[in-house]
Amino acid sequence: MQQALEQAALAAALGEVPVGAVLRMPDERCFLAHNAPISHHDPSAHAEVRVIREASQKIKNYRLGGGILYVTLEPCLMCAGLMVHARIDTLVYAADDRKTGAVKSLYRVLHDERLNHQVTVIDGILADASSTMIKNFFRRRRR
Amino acid sequence: MQQALEQAALAAALGEVPVGAVLRMPDERCFLAHNAPISHHDPSAHAEVRVIREASQKIKNYRLGGGILYVTLEPCLMCAGLMVHARIDTLVYAADDRKTGAVKSLYRVLHDERLNHQVTVIDGILADASSTMIKNFFRRRRR
Numbered sequence: 589m590q591q592a593l594e595q596a597a598l599a600a601a602l603g604e605v606p607v608g609a610v611l612r613m614p615d616e617r618c619f620l621a622h623n624a625p626i627s628h629h630d631p632s633a634h635a636e637v638r639v640i641r642e643a644s645q646k647i648k649n650y651r652l653g654g655g656i657l658y659v660t661l662e663p664c665l666m667c668a669g670l671m672v673h674a675r676i677d678t679l680v681y682a683a684d685d686r687k688t689g690a691v692k693s694l695y696r697v698l699h700d701e702r703l704n705h706q707v708t709v710i711d712g713i714l715a716d717a718s719s720t721m722i723k724n725f726f727r728r729r730r731r
Numbered sequence: 732m733q734q735a736l737e738q739a740a741l742a743a744a745l746g747e748v749p750v751g752a753v754l755r756m757p758d759e760r761c762f763l764a765h766n767a768p769i770s771h772h773d774p775s776a777h778a779e780v781r782v783i784r785e786a787s788q789k790i791k792n793y794r795l796g797g798g799i800l801y802v803t804l805e806p807c808l809m810c811a812g813l814m815v816h817a818r819i820d821t822l823v824y825a826a827d828d829r830k831t832g833a834v835k836s837l838y839r840v841l842h843d844e845r846l847n848h849q850v851t852v853i854d855g856i857l858a859d860a861s862s863t864m865i866k867n868f869f870r871r872r873r874r
Contacts, residue, residue: 630784631793631817632775641773650774665840666816669809669833674774687847690812694845695838697808702837704830 589658589682589714595622595635596660596721602627606721607661609635611643611676614654619643635659636667640674651675660718662689662711668697671707678708682718732801732825732857738765738778739803739864745770749864750804752778754786754819757797762786778802779810783817794818803861805832805854811840814850821851825861 595608599622607623621638625631636659644650656678657671662685669690671679679691679698690697691709698707738751742765750766764781768774779802787793799821800814805828812833814822822834822841833840834852841850 625793625816629787629791629793631787631795632780632784632813633793637775641775644772644774648772650768650772650776652774664812664816665833666809666812669807669812670775673768673807673809687845690808694843700837702830 589660589680591618591620592635592658592660592682593714593717593721595620596718599623599635600721600725606725607635607659609639609660610658611639611652612656612658613643613647613652617643617647619646632666634664634667636663637670640670640676644674653677656680658713660714661685661722662691662693664688665690665695665697668695671698672703672705675705676707678710680710680713682711682713683715683722684711732803732823734761734763735778735801735803735825736857736860736864738763739861742766742778743864743868749868750778750802752782752803753801754782754795755799755801756786756790756795760786760790762789775809777807777810779806780813783813783819787817796820799823801856803857804828804865805834805836807831808833808838808840811838814841815846815848818848819850821853823853823856825854825856826858826865827854 592608596606600606611619624633659681735751739749743749754762768776803825
């Protein structure tokens with residue numbers, strides 16, 4: 589999660605909402621990404637989507653069974669939906685997102701037994717560090 | 732929607748689940764894409780994500796206000812979530828997806844007033860043509 593927070597700091601430095609992600613595969617390969625929709629002109633370029641896309645392309649498989657995804661913020665609907673498609677095994681995230689979170693706050697997508705895959709969830713890891721970074725980012729932007 | 736069905740047929744020819752999408756912007760520019768997660772090694776490569784990503788990159792804006800998206804199948808959670816992020820104005824889709832549809836079948840994401848954008852939805856346009864194509868695809872694949 590510390591590495592995911594470093595990715596989030598890179599996003600903030602680019603003027604993007606500071607969210608970072610690390611994907612660790614069962615063979616120990618790691619992939620890193622930060623949030624980048626504005627700079628990449630791509631509304632799908634959340635940290636989670638970018639790291640999953642990169643891993644799939646490198647591994648040459650659209651399914652990432654056994655993958656553990658570390659994210660600094662509770663994923664949105666788009667990202668949670670993608671985790672189901674990609675067969676991510678476990679999500680570890682830091683801070684809750686009460687406005688758009690789709691894991692615990694608004695929806696519980698990763699626990700939905702109507703879908704064909706569920707994801708184990710561990711939340712609250714380094715939550716304060718992540719939410720402080722996001723609060724500071726929006727405070728600076730309002731100035 | 733006829734053009735979206737042609738995209739779906741291209742997907743089927745590549746061994747991908749036949750889903751196609753067309754995005755029409757207010758200035759009449761049109762973008763086309765088909766489903767391609769297996770061949771692109773990318774679990775996010777649904778027709779809707781590909782067409783929105785391409786349009787955003789061409790237009791150099793991560794928001795696509797006024798865009799009308801035509802899709803041959805009811806979008807999933809990932810794609811519906813992305814439509815909210817991209818500020819898509821209207822979704823027109825053909826067949827319902829009772830297993831994973833996030834617009835009407837399992838969830839009603841695009842009508843969720845807790846999110847910061849809602850999308851107008853028109854469904855059932857050329858629904859029989861789309862569902863027949865999908866049924867035939869899975870029938871051939873089971874053989």
